[in-house]
């Protein structure tokens with residue numbers, strides 16, 4: 001077996017790994033680079049069979065639903081089989097109605113925790129992991145006597161940290177080559193740790209208690225761990241959580257009744273359809289979607305009155321609805337995603353500026369979706385691969401200091417396993 005990393009040896013985003021054995025090939029992830037302007041102007045990696053059909057390309061396996069791992073898939077020949085988690089497939093489909101450039105993807109096989117899948121000569125054994133993206137997998141790929149382990153994106157401080165502990169206590173064995181993500185390197189000191197989702201819950205509780213009006217939390221609806229954290233903090237402070245149709249559809253698509261959603265058993269949750277979304281749903285001919293939220297709706301005239309008892313999953317463009325409804329008195333905005341999006345020219349920067357103009361307090365409460373260096377060390381030691389190649393990192397040169405058996409690779413070069 002041999003492999004090549006098309007993108008990711010020196011960057012986070014655009015992850016794509018090609019594996020080949022006995023004349024057959026598969027791809028692990030086909031992501032959109034972080035610095036991509038748009039889908040149309042971003043070229044596909046140089047993989048035979050992505051555009052013109054090739055019988056040797058057996059499929060594309062997607063580790064999870066973040067765009068930096070699947071974003072280029074809409075550009076490939078639709079006949080190529082796609083493999084992904086069942087909830088990932090549903091969430092991508094649900095989001096497609098709301099997110100520009102998005103499409104619904106159809107899986108030919110579904111990843112399930114520890115259930116091997118056979119694709120030609122490749123046996124893929126997924127491991128569900130803790131990550132900010134829902135339904136995320138690491139995976140072992142074996143063929144003959146050779147074994148590769150790909151970490152995907154993962155962490156140990158989220159709501160599913162038991163999965164990380166399980167991976168450490170019962171790791172894949174006899175791994176010849178491990179591809180391990182290193183997103184946190186360079187973002188966190190080697191001996192420091194990220195706050196846990198439980199830590200964040202406490203921080204939100206304190207802040208919600210201090211907030212007189214609306215607590216507006218800007219986070220990704222697809223970061224299910226975070227939505228749960230915010231829901232729990234809202235409930236503990238006597239507030240209800242207000243979500244929009246996009247978040248409602250994503251939460252329903254998880255397929256887990258234990259996750260907050262507009263369904264029986266979740267009285268602390270309401271759905272508000274912002275004006276812009278109402279128009280969008282009408283234009284797309286899917287206005288009937290909102291019928292599913294009957295009994296959970298909150299209307300513009302109720303926003304101001306509900307504000308002191310509510311938390312809203314919020315995005316910058318929703319501000320005009322709240323302003324129109326006079327619901328911004330005493331409001332505070334909490335930024336609960338990567339602070340890179342607050343840099344000049346990014347979407348978060350516009351929201352921050354808008355808050356300044358309106359005199360609304362703006363604060364970041366966030367933790368990473370990726371394992372810190374000490375957790376990565378535990379993972380690398382547990383797997384004890386013969387060779388460890390950095391991927392999904394801007395700091396590959398830090399790897400040899402932190403881990404054993406590190407080998408540095410270059411984008412596009414074939415590596416014999």
Ligand SMILES: [Zn+2]
Nearest residue numbers: 064066133153
């Ligand atoms: Zn991810």
Ligand SMILES: [Zn+2]
Nearest residue numbers: 013066068153
């Ligand atoms: Zn990623």
